[in-house]
Amino acid sequence: MRYSRMLLPTLKEVPSDADVISQKLMMRAGMIRKVAAGIYNLLPLGLRVVNKVEQIVRTEMNRAGAQEVLMPMVVPAELWQESHRWDEYGKELLRIRDRHNRDFCLGPTHEEVITDMVRREVRSYRELPLNLYQIQTKFRDEIRPRFGLMRGREFMMKDAYSFHATDESAEAEYRNMFDTYTRIFERCSLQFRAVEADTGSIGGRFSHEFHVLADSGEDAIASCDACDYAANLERAELKDPGFAPAGPKAVEKVSTPGKKSVEEVSAFLGVPQSSLIKTLIYETDRGAVAVCVRGDFEINEVKLKRELKAQFVRLADDDAVRKATGAPVGFAGPVRIKAPVYADFSVKGIPSGVTGANEADTHLMNVSPSRDFNATYLDLRNAVAGDECPRCSGRLVIKRGIEVGHIFKLGTKYSEAMGATFLDPEGRERPLIMGCYGIGIGRTAAASIEQNHDEFGIIWPSPLSPFDCEVVPVNVKDEGTVKVAEEIYSKLTARGVDALLDDRDERAGVKFKDADLIGIPVRVTIGERNLKQGMVEIKERRSGEVRLVKVEEAVEELEKAIKK
RNA sequence: CGGGGCGUAGCGCAGCCUGGUAGCGCACCUGCUUUGGGAGCAGGGUGUCGGAGGUUCGAAUCCUCUCGCCCCGACCA
Numbered sequence: 001m002r003y004s005r006m007l008l009p010t011l012k013e014v015p016s017d018a019d020v021i022s023q024k025l026m027m028r029a030g031m032i033r034k035v036a037a038g039i040y041n042l043l044p045l046g047l048r049v050v051n052k053v054e055q056i057v058r059t060e061m062n063r064a065g066a067q068e069v070l071m072p073m074v075v076p077a078e079l080w081q082e083s084h085r086w087d088e089y090g091k092e093l094l095r096i097r098d099r100h101n102r103d104f105c106l107g108p109t110h111e112e113v114i115t116d117m118v119r120r121e122v123r124s125y126r127e128l129p130l131n132l133y134q135i136q137t138k139f140r141d142e143i144r145p146r147f148g149l150m151r152g153r154e155f156m157m158k159d160a161y162s163f164h165a166t167d168e169s170a171e172a173e174y175r176n177m178f179d180t181y182t183r184i185f186e187r188c189s190l191q192f193r194a195v196e197a198d199t200g201s202i203g204g205r206f207s208h209e210f211h212v213l214a215d216s217g218e219d220a221i222a223s224c225d226a227c228d229y230a231a232n233l234e235r236a237e238l239k240d241p242g243f244a245p246a247g248p249k250a251v252e253k254v255s256t257p258g259k260k261s262v263e264e265v266s267a268f269l270g271v272p273q274s275s276l277i278k279t280l281i282y283e284t285d286r287g288a289v290a291v292c293v294r295g296d297f298e299i300n301e302v303k304l305k306r307e308l309k310a311q312f313v314r315l316a317d318d319d320a321v322r323k324a325t326g327a328p329v330g331f332a333g334p335v336r337i338k339a340p341v342y343a344d345f346s347v348k349g350i351p352s353g354v355t356g357a358n359e360a361d362t363h364l365m366n367v368s369p370s371r372d373f374n375a376t377y378l379d380l381r382n383a384v385a386g387d388e389c390p391r392c393s394g395r396l397v398i399k400r401g402i403e404v405g406h407i408f409k410l411g412t413k414y415s416e417a418m419g420a421t422f423l424d425p426e427g428r429e430r431p432l433i434m435g436c437y438g439i440g441i442g443r444t445a446a447a448s449i450e451q452n453h454d455e456f457g458i459i460w461p462s463p464l465s466p467f468d469c470e471v472v473p474v475n476v477k478d479e480g481t482v483k484v485a486e487e488i489y490s491k492l493t494a495r496g497v498d499a500l501l502d503d504r505d506e507r508a509g510v511k512f513k514d515a516d517l518i519g520i521p522v523r524v525t526i527g528e529r530n531l532k533q534g535m536v537e538i539k540e541r542r543s544g545e546v547r548l549v550k551v552e553e554a555v556e557e558l559e560k561a562i563k564k
Numbered sequence: 565c566g567g568g569g570c571g572u573a574g575c576g577c578a579g580c581c582u583g584g585u586a587g588c589g590c591a592c593c594u595g596c597u598u599u600g601g602g603a604g605c606a607g608g609g610u611g612u613c614g615g616a617g618g619u620u621c622g623a624a625u626c627c628u629c630u631c632g633c634c635c636c637g638a639c640c641a
Contacts, residue, residue, distance in 0.1 A: 013576050037634090
């Protein structure tokens with residue numbers, strides 16, 4: 001490709017609405033342009049990268065035995081009504097009407113469509129298992145799209161769905177996909193971690209997320225420094241440390257006028273925050289409950305909801321708190337409270353704590369969980385760095401991650417709702433057992449930039465690079481330079497190397513800056529100065545390493561550098 | 565949904581408070597010089613000041629409505 005003919009509008013200045021590195025660099029490198037909130041044009045350079053990711057995903061999926069299909073982006077409401085998600089999914093589902101006033105939606109995911117496809121075609125266990133995938137544009141009307149391709153409303157996704165006659169088969173495919181995803185992200189040269197995840201509203205019993213580690217990630221991940229345990233912070237399990245022995249002193253009421261927050265009470269009474277028993281009132285579909293946690297920890301509402309088997313949990317408002325505790329907000333405690341008490345394991349470790357007295361402006365001191373109140377103890381808090389690993393004796397570290405892949409075991413949620421059944425060997429009709437497996441294509445490309453850049457621009461790992469090599473003639477007005485550059489370029493092209501020839505009539509500095517910005521891993525510079533010695537210069541983007549090679553050996557040397 | 569902010573040339577922004585010829589830098593076009601890390605000089609403005617309505621002799625500027633975008637939070641997964 002000749003630069004002079006390519007739509008590759010690089011920017012010196014950063015557009016004001018970009019706020020993560022990958023978005024800034026994708027804009028500056030002329031890869032993407034915004035069309036509307038969370039909706040982007042992919043320019044030629046951007047599409048090349050997305051195509052690279054796509055191709056890696058496609059070949060690995062095919063190798064894993066999955067088959068590619070393509071489903072419509074516009075989906076009739078009936079299918080979503082059958083699964084009940086038309087009502088459950090919320091505003092992220094963009095609903096549209098056709099000219100006959102019939103309801104449709106833009107597919108944010110395709111469980112319904114694929115289940116419909118398979119129930120029409122599959123009758124017998126002999127046709128199973130089946131893994132079908134597509135690489136397609138999705139639309140989710142996100143509340144707050146941001147970070148460029150990382151959280152767009154319209155985005156490219158690979159979504160795969162598998163169908164099985166038995167649990168064992170479904171689990172084997174889950175492992176197959178786990179391994180496939182590992183290969184895919186390894187091939188993309190990403191630093192990533194597979195983590196245990198919450199299954200969310202899609203349902204199912206277990207799932208893993210694949211996270212690219214990056215400070216700009218939207219998710220917090222807890223991982224063990226000793227074993228390979230890793231989990232989304234929402235889910236990271238914590239051990240039960242057992243009760244600390246009760247302190248010697250008896251419970252004592254103290255006046256704490258106006259001191260409501262953990263900080264205030266801790267400062268007022270001169271006790272560490274870790275000695276406080278923080279008590280929050282939650283409303284659930286099964287009534288108000290009191291939830292306790294050590295003062296310096298946070299309650300994890302995902303865990304709470306799961307442990308209580310509740311449909312919803314939400315922090316109670318002032319009135320509800322008053323009703324549950326008999327006191328204004330800020331003075332709730334587990335001792336003699338009307339609501340059922342659920343306490344995090346961390347509370348057990350407090351020998352002699354401070355907590356609200358369920359009375360205005362009053363707290364209790366010397367409260368011992370083992371002695372002074374009854375509670376149901378559960379794992380209810382967010383893990384913090386330094387917590388003990390639930391699987392070994394290692395310590396947890398908290399990192400940030402970008403979720404690029406997610407695998408679920410779905411079970412029969414959709415097949416039952418939609419009547420997708422098969423006949424087993426005994427001739428019984430049974431619902432198909434399903435799995436689903438997604439990869440964010442654009443997000444993977446963006447995540448790669450988050451991990452591979454420097455102050456000058458992008459540094460593509462070669463598997464994702466839009467070109468294998470960039471050929472830079474320093475001065476296109478010099479005939480000798482142009483002749484050698486053209487020769488190298490056409491030889492590379494003939495050998496199947498995807499090269500970009502910067503044949504623009506620009507100053508050297510401009511070309512170098514652009515080359516660094518768009519980040520092709522290998523660059524060859526042809527200039528009059530070195531040409532006099534019969535040499536050209538090869539530069540590696542990542543290391544910055546520069547070396548001179550003979551013109552005749554340039555193509556061979558470049559191929560070596562590219563393969564490395 | 566709550567709070568805050570922004571909308572002026574392709575991009576980044578000033579001008580608005582205190583109404584009176586629409587500006588700066590970059591980009592772009594022309595010419596000359598320059599030519600290995602975002603060149604210099606000279607010339608050129610490419611604009612529905614987001615849109616609509618209002619106040620006024622006169623509105624980018626003041627008022628009302630509206631659309632779009634961004635940030636923080638909540639929500640959702």
